[in-house]
Amino acid sequence: MIDKTYEPGSVEGRIYQAWLDANAFAAGAGALPGAESFTIVIPPPNVTGSLHIGHALNNTIQDILVRYNRMLGKDVLWQPGTDHAGIATQMIVERQLAERQQPGRREMGRDKFLERVWEWKAESGGAILNQLRRLGASADWSRERFTMGDRGQPDDQMVRAVIKVFVELYERGLIYRAKRLVNWHPGLETAISDLEVENIEVKGKMWHLRYPLADGVTYQFPIAFDEDGKPTEYETRNYIVVATTRPETMLGDTGVAVHPEDERYKSLIGKFVELPLVGRRIPIVGDDYADPTLGSGAVKITPAHDFNDFEVGQRNKLDTINIFTSRAAINENAPEKYRGLDRFEARKQILADLEALEILDQVEDKKIMVPHDEKSKLVVIEPYLTDQWFVQAEILAQPALASVREGRTKFVPQQYENTYFAWLENIKPWCISRQLWWGHQIPAWYGPDKTCFVATDEDDAKAKALAHYGEPVELTRDEDVLDTWFSSALWPFSTLGWPDETAELKRYYPTSVLVTGFDIIFFWVARMMMMGLEFLHEEPFQTVYMHALVRDEKGQKMSKTKGNVIDPLSLVDQYGADATRFTLAAMAAQGRDLRLSINRVEGYRNFVTKLWNAARFLEMNECFRVEGYDPKANKVALNRWIVGATARAAAAVTKAIEDYKFNEAANNAYDFVWGTFCDWYVELAKPVFMGEDEAAKAETRATAAWALDQILKILHPMMPFVTEELWGETGKVGPKREELLVLTRWPDLSGLEDAEADAEIGWLIDLISAIRSIRTDMNVPVSAKVPLLVTGNTAETTRRMLAGSALISRLARVEPISEAASIPKGSAQFVIGEATWALPLEGIIDIGVERARLEKEIGKLDGEVSGIDKKLGNEQFVAKAPEEVIEEQRQRREDAVARRDKISQALARLS
Structure with missing residues (x-):
């Protein structure tokens, strides 16, 4: 007997365990003989992470696709795993050491510190995958992978994959080491990726400084103009005004740029200024970067501390002087007075000194965008000149561009192709080194004269060094590790066993669809495309489905600061996983952000209840499945009508899922189940159940049971728990169920529509x-x-x-x-x-x-x-x-x- 009420909390754990016991999520479970494969690799969540609403949406969509294709009888693999999250993980462990007043990582040494990180991973890492289980995710957990492998050992398959890619790209000239500007985190003392930088608008200042011209040079500067904008009065100046929001960087200035066509400054190109506080003579150069309409039209150039300035410096052969330490304090390249000062303390001192010298022309309040550490929002990121490893991404990008242009990989919605093209067409060298200990250590060793040997392991490096020097020498390994995105770029094939030629790689690569957020098109999607094409000569996925952002009900981005964050696990606790999933699916319109409100979740919990109550009502009216029931043999118009309506609903849900229109799939299912089946069919059937016509009664009971079976099937990908529970309950009477619902075939109800019955009941x-x-x-x-x-x-x-x-x-x-x-x-x-x-x-x-x-x-x-x-x-x-x-x-x-x-x-x- 079906319970009076459905209690998700007492059902979901039991149902999930039943799926695991039946090995229902294993690769190929329930597949028909000779079936085609369907593969999804999970976007690996950070091992440090916990489930947020974006994860819930992303994994709900993946699970809908996986469950649907599994029910089609395909050979399905949903490949799970986590990312080692270099910076985040190292920060957590270092913070724990500090809280426990234990020695820090530098006191511990690299090997002991890494042991400690692996211990943390074993104890606390990867909690998010257990949270995904609560949501109903049907991934093949037996194949769980980690971007650092098992214990990060050189013989581990995931580690070998990373080393092979690095070494081969280096040998092809596509990886190199160079001194270039990078985003630098002074707190962590490492380069970071653009994704880890957030530009925040702050109330700042623009300081206008007078740089004195060297060698007694003067010029005529216009100070009054006629109606046509032509100068009418001039002032003789022996200085040029530049403006900056970071006055401390002036210690590293090596030039001043003006526009070559700017009449005010043409005569100064090739002359010099004397850098205040430093005394260095620096040239005035003509460069299009200087905009005559902005400020004074003259720009101070600090190549070691600004990305645009670096390019100007390269074009004009200016010196590059780094004036920061790795902690963003002033280094030995600056005057002794400022050495050792933190950058912001140095700013105060420099401004005081400039004011005393009457160098400060004016100060204006200005809102400026300042790069911050994306996680803490507290640390200001600096452009910083260091030796780093780079990938020539502009070369790898060309095949990846062609794949999408020529239709071998498509984006859904298609509009995201433009974002993909825009980034790849203007791609810069990819900085892949990080000054951390947690991560894939770069496979490079240095000889006594700093000659670099990139090798698969230390023995290989020694052999290369012996061939170079002619005798054994002591080698030192590069201490840096690889950017986390480097190993995750290999995810679609490293998780399948590459570089070994495994059966899984042959069977499941390329994958079928990637489900991800629009914000990592650059950092992950494009890089997977590059690596897949470079090493397996085939696109890693056929389709990229980009889901939108989940916002609050007012359309605002969720943030802890605003207090509008919705915890998906709290929704699961309160309303059940099915209501939570169905809400996300019903709102997942292509290319449109979701506005999530608790009221919507409550509404879909009522839908779960409606389905449950309908099943109970049918059970009370003895609507049980009948062996050999044929929906085409119905005589009663009401039953012929519901059979046709069920067929139309199944077809509509099928098409919507195939078209990645998950909101349409959910809404079509909802409208049919609530509006057509419960509100009309069940109501219209009540007089039949209470009537005297036994033949009509028997036919209606069998039809109702058949229709409920089809409903459970088409709802299952979106609402797996309640449908599996009802599948088991309704299977206690009548023909024996051969499978759990999760492994049952998807309904193909073509040819069951009845126009005459539709007209009659309609x-x-x-x-x-x-x-x-x-x-x-x-x-x-x-x-x-x-x-x-x-x-x-x-x-x-x-x-x-x-x-x-x-x-x-x-x-x-x-x-x-x-x-x-x-x-x-x-x-x-x-x-x-x-x-x-x-x-x-x-x-x-x-x-x-x-x-x-x-x-x-x-x-x-x-x-x-x-x-x-x-x-x-x-x-x-x-x-x-x-x-x-x-x-x-x-x-x-x-x-x-x-x-x-x-x-x-x-x-x-x-x-």
Whole structure:
């Protein structure tokens, strides 16, 4: 007997364990003989991470695709695993050591520190994968992989994959070591990727400085202009004004740039200034980078501490002087007075000294974008000149560009191709080295004269060194590790056993679809494309599905600061995994951010309850599966109709999933189950269950059980727990279930539609719906029985009316039902088919009062629409209001117009 209520908390863990016990998630589980493969590799979450709402959306979509394709009988592999998260993991362990007042990593030494990190991973790492289980993720957990392998040993397959790629790219000239500017984290003392930098707008200042011209040079600077903008007055100057938001970097200036065509400064190109506080002579160069319309038009150039300045320096052969230590303190390349000062302390001292020398021309308040550490939002990131390892990404990018342009890999939605193209067409060398200990240590060794030997292991390096020097020498290994994105770029094939020629690699590569967020197109998607094409000569995936961002119900990005973060595990605890998943699926429209509200989750929990209660009702009415039941043999129109409706729903859900329109899949399933099956079929079937026609009763019971089976199948990818539970409960009577629902075939119901039954039942539903709508709109009391009149009806309509009179009377609360020569005054009228129908309401409601109420409501809604139109027509409002506010106003207008139109129709019927 099905329990009275569905309790997710007591069901989900048991169901999940049953799936695991049945090995239902294993690669190839339930596959048909000779089936094609379907593969998804999970975007590996950080081993330090915990489940957030973005993970929940991403993995819900993956699981829908995996469960659907498994039910199709394909050979499915959902490959799970985690990323070692170099910076985040090292920070956590170092913080733990500090909290416990234990020796730091430098005191411990590299080997002992790494042992400690591996211990932390074994104890605390990877919790997010267990959290994904709670969501219902059906990955093949027996194949779980980690980007650092088992223990990071050289003979580990995942480690060998990384080393092979590095060595081969180096030998092909595609990896090199060079001194270049990188994003530098002074707190961690390492280079970081662009993804780990967040530009934050802050209230800053722009300091305008007077750099004195060297060698007694002066020039005429315009200070007054006529109406045409031509100079009319000049001032003799022996200085040039430059502006900066980071005055401490002036200690590393090696040039001043002006635009070659700027008439104010043309005569100064090739001359020199004397750098204040330092005394260094630096040249004035002509370069297009200097914009005559910004500031003074002259720009100080610090090649070692600004990415744009570095390029100007390269073009004009300027010196490159680094004035920072790795902790962003002033180093020995600056005047002794400032050495050892933190960059911000140095700024204060430098400004005081410049002011004392009357070098400070002016100071203006200015909002500026400052790069910060993306995780803490506290540490300011510096451009920093260091020796790093780089990949020539511009070369690897060409095949990756061609793959998408030529359609071998497609993006869904297609608009994200433009983002992909824009980045790859302008790609810069990829810095792959990090000054950390946790990660894949770079396989490079240095001889006594710093000659570099890149090798697969130390013995290989020694052999190469012996060939170079002619005698054994002592080698020192490069201490740096590889960027985390380097190893994750190999994920689609390293997880399948590469560089070994495994059966899994042959079977499951290339993968079928990648499901990921738009924010890592550059950092992960493009790099996987590059590496897959370079080493396996085939695209790593056929389709890239980009899901959007989950925002709060007001359209704002979730953040702990705003206090609007929604924890998916809390949703699972409160509403169940099925309601949580179904909400995310129902809102996952292509290319549109999700606005998640708790009300939506509550609504879909009610949907789970509705399904459960429908199954209980059928069980109480002895609707059990029948051996050999053939839906094509039905005689009763109601049953022929629900069979066809079920077939249409299954086809619609199938198409939506195939098209990656998960919101349409969910909404089609919802509309059918709640609106068609529960609200109509079950209601229309009740008189049959209570009637005397045993043949009709038996057919309806069997049909209801069959339809419920199909419903459980099409809902399963989105709502796996409740459907699996009901599959087991409804399988206790009737033919034996051969499989768990997770391994059951997806329904193919083509050829089951019945046009005659559709017309018959469709007419009945339309009539009852129209009557119900009028009763609601006109405030007709629920208890009131209202006469139903019809005119202009054909014989077919009369037959349907007589045959369905009992149902019409019961479900629409109308009585009597009769033909009429004319429609009495005070009736609400509507048309179904060729006939005009009327509900005489005189005496049941006050017609005058009701008409006045409707007119008043229309007037109120007209005023609301007018007010919104005025707002949206105000250019200042549209320009200043947040996007979510404007969208809310548009939605309010749309709702008000729809409500007004509905009331206008009601008023027209009453007239």
